Amino acid sequence: MTGSYLLSSQIYLMLPAQASVVAPHSQAQLVAALFGTSGxxxxxxxxxxxxxxxxxxxPGRSVYIGVALMAASFAPLAAIPNSQRLGTPAAVAALLAxxxxxxxxxxxxFPFEMHIxxxxxxxxxxxxxxxxxxTIIGVGILAGNFAIGALLGTEHRLDTDELVWAALILVGLIAATGLYRHDAKINVPGRAVPV
Structure with a gap:
């Protein structure tokens, strides 16, 4: 679940940072649109x-499907290179999507996570x-955001655009796979599952 919290926190970190890349002259309006869309x-x-x-x-299945959707939410951003992002309607649409x-x-x-x-x-x-x-989630978010910051530095040095988005997608897929395996283990046919 740490992965899901790391991904969901990017509405406050990487998506607003990407707004400055997409629309440097109207970043505030785009960030407001991001939070408005999310809200x-x-x-x-x-x-x-x-x-x-x-x-x-x-609930267990809903959680891993939801986390897989979280991973997919970064795909529109990975699909459009930075060289094509600056001020284009497609870049703005990808960010809002x-x-x-x-x-x-x-x-x-998150509602099903509480049940679990x-x-x-x-x-x-x-x-x-x-x-x-x-506590574990908080430590994971802290470590994950440090890693994302390091990836941003690497991304700039290598002049690559999609490294962070690919990493976030990978985190989501790993988290969804782990949750799927956990759900499959506790929902073995014939085994009593706590409700």
């Missing part, structure tokens, strides 16, 4: 998204489990 998806769509996922899948997809994916993941933490705690010492869980 609108959350306010209008949260309950609908949660209900839609609940109607189709159990990434923000919208990330908001949808976050809305899909409670079930893994066997409904005992839930607050202690949440506290420990959040």
């Amino acid at each position: 609108l998806v959350a306010v209008v769509g949260q309950l609908r998204i949660t209900r839609w996922f609940s109607a189709r899948w159990r 990434a923000a919208a997809l990330l908001a949808v994916a976050s809305a899909a993941v 933490v409670v079930s893994l705690s066997s409904e005992r010492l839930v607050a202690t489990h949440y506290g420990f869980y959040n």
